[in-house]
Amino acid sequence: MKGSLFTSRPSSPLPSSHHQRFVSPYSTPPRAGHTFSETLMDENIDYAEAVIRKWNLDNHKHEKFSPLFVDDRKEAKMFLEAVTGLRSAMHYYVKLSSNSQKIIRAQNLMQIAMKRLEKEFYVILSANRKNLDSESVSSRSSTVSARSSISESYEDEISEEEEQSTTPSRTSPRAESSISESDKALDVAMADLKSIADCMIASGYGKECVNIYKLIRKSIIDETLYYLGVEKLNHSQMQKMDWNVLEPKIKSWIHAVTIAVKTLFHGERILCDIVFSSSEKIAESSFTEISRDAALTLFSFAENFGKSKKILSPEKLFRALDMYEAICDLWPEIESVFSHESLSAVRAEAMAALVKLGEAVRIMLAQFEAAIQKDSSKTPSGGGVHPLTRYVMNFLVFLGDYSGAISDILADSPVTAHTPLPESYFSSPTSGGGEDPSAAAITARLAWLILVLLCKLDGKAVLYNDVALSYLFLANNLNYVVSKVRNSNLGLLMGLEWIWNNRSKVNRYLANYERMGWSKVITSLPEDPTADIPPEEVKECFRRFNLGFEETYKKQISWVIPDPKLRDEVKISLAKKIVPGYRAFYLKHRENYIGVESIVRYAPEDLNNYLSDLFFAAGGGSRTSSYESYAESTVTSRGR
Incomplete structure (x- = not known):
């Protein structure tokens, strides 16, 4: 017998009304001296034997398996009730330390029942892989509300069948609800899994139930991470990869880690808590077993990148920051989903990834600074x-x-x-x-x-x-x-x-x-351009101005100011410093040198045009600028 069976919480016997409506073909007439309780326990065993042997897997070896929890849900409920009664009888006789034959008989029946429930549990998990996907579970349920409502869902299903069998024309409340078929299938699957798990755990067969659960759900986590593109790479493997190979893997990881934590692991945590809600310890160990290795692989990818110092360079900095931000943003969920003490290694791995990525960022910032200096x-x-x-x-x-x-x-x-x-x-x-x-x-x-x-x-x-x-x-x-x-x-x-x-x-x-580039032009004219000066000095001023302006223009026509706004500001500033003084000097003395091109080469508006061509670095450029507006406003009526 299972050693753990006798330490499980005893369940109450079946209600007397249950036994009144069933007469077991295996039952024996009550013997003199039997107490009422002993008679009741005998009836429990008799009833359990009738129900359990009906669904004994060995009786249907050559037939196609017919799931008890799909074909006849009333029978499923009766099966679970029979096991509950059987368990009560076993506790009763073990406590009396007598009737070993009855204990052996009950134990044999229990083994048959558990074998059937194991099969049912496996079939439900396998058949509902699509309905029990992590996204559906996490969006449909929460850890708290699901636990309180899941048993109600199961009872609703049974009640529905009973109502439909007695009043076929009546429409059930659930049929009228807005719950989709997929949501309904999800609720039913979770309710059935919980009912079976509760029964097996209470009967001392929790380990067998957990083994089946781990077999199915661990493969789902591993497959999901594989399809998300998460690979198990150590830092030496990363260092040998070309960046054009490694970078797409990093991008896939950044996309995958959010889905994995918020949907995959979160959904699996909820499902575990629902299915094994009768035992917090079993729920914790089950989730740990199915998720720990995959979660460690997930976060070790980021840590190993941070440790791969040989491949670090400034252009890789932003990928490291993307990974760092992804983990930081998910930290509340990481602490919540992996809160169990048995999953402390996962939390530690996520923190180690943050530390190593942080170190990598500091290294690459130092490399960036060194690159500037060199x-x-x-x-x-x-x-x-x-x-x-x-x-x-x-x-x-x-x-x-x-x-x-x-x-x-x-x-x-x-x-x-x-x-x-x-x-x-x-x-x-x-x-x-x-x-x-x-x-x-x-x-x-x-x-x-x-x-x-x-x-x-x-x-x-x-x-x-x-x-x-x-x-x-x-x-x-x-x-x-x-x-x-x-x-x-x-x-x-x-x-x-x-x-x-x-x-x-x-x-x-x-x-x-x-000051340095145009001083020769600006200082070529008298300080007071309207003052009376000798003709020879006037000629010399015009010659100095012409020479200085032409030299400066030829030199600076290849200079550039890429920013249009700054370019206009410089042109306006130069025009303010050059054109007004030249205009005053030009208007004062031009009449004496009309037609003498070697002396008076530029009219004031010519200067504006020349200045407008500067700083495009192409020998000229567009003149639709704010500088041109200023130039037009400063040109007076021209006459020679």
Whole structure:
């Protein structure tokens, strides 16, 4: 006999009304001296024998299996009641320590009954793989509500059959409900599994029931993860893979982990809790057995990527952050679904994945910084935006979209601890970080990386032979940096003060460019252009202006300002500094030199036209700009 049988919670005997309506062909007349209880227990055994032997699998070896819980649900209910009564009788006689023959008879019947229930349990699990999919279970039930309602569902099914057998014309309440056929099948399957599991566990056959459950449900978890694309790869295997092979696997994992935790494992946890609701310990061990290995494989994939330091490089940073964010977002569900102490290894594996991914992110950020410092690419002709600037800022813009994950990862490694710069450089009162230390960490790191870039650009600017072009190059690149910050999530992180400060620096660079690049033109005219001066001095002023303007124009026609708004601002600023003074001088002295092209080469509007062609780096460009509007407004009526 099962040793655990006698430690199970005794069930109450069948109601006396049950025995009154059944007379077992195996029953014996009551003997003198028998107590009422003993007579009742004998009847339980007799009734159980009649029902159980009717459905004995050995009696139908050569017939097609006919599920008891499908073909005749009233018989299924009677079968479970018979086992309950049999169990009560066994407890009764064991307690009396007598009537060993009755105990043996009852035990033999119990084995036959359990063999039948094992088969029924297996058939229901196998036949309902589609109905019992994790998504349906997790969406149809919750751990609490399902436990309380599942038995009611089973009783409703039996009541329905009884009502239909007595009043065929009556429509059942469930038939009138809005529950779909698939939901109904799910409820019935869970109710049947629970009823069988309750009966087998109470009878001391919980292990056999659990073994069948594990056999079916573990294969479902493994198959689902396989179809989701989850592979078991260690870090050495990952290091040997080409990135174009590994990256699709990472994408599949990111998609799979959410489905696995929120749907697959969550649904299996609910189903386990429902089926084995009579024993929390069995429910825990069952779920542990079917899910632990698969869950460890799932999270070890992310950990092994973080451990594969040989394949880490800045371009892989965002995949590591995607994996880190996926686990962080799922952490409440991970703690809930894998809350059992027996699944602590799964929680530990998920945490280890976060730690290793965090380490990998820090390594790749350091690699990114080193790559900036080691860049040896040439400066672009014309002083435009350097490719390094575009690469770094686009990288940082994407990085800003992962501010939450980056903040968590960098919270314990503030960049200010490793630099001689004042702390005020890395934050501002208006920054998005506020007083949050974790947000301040990413603000500091981003500010530092931008500073590394700007320092590198300072070194590249000196490679230009023309100082004015160096300042234009710095203005273009810093303006690009500020624009990228302002128009992305970086703006919230860096703050308005940082944006304003660096925008002011752009203006200073442009002022230096104008001073160094156009001083020869601006200073060629008298300080007071309307003053009376000798004719020879007038001629000399025109010659100096012509020479300076032509030289500057020829030199700067190949220079570029990629930002249209900044380009217009520079043209307007140059026009304000050059055209008004020249116009005044031109109008004062032009009459004396009409027709002398070598002396007076340009009318004021000609200067506006020439200036409008600058900074396109193509010898000319579109003149539909705000600068052109300004130029038109400054041109007076012309006459020679």
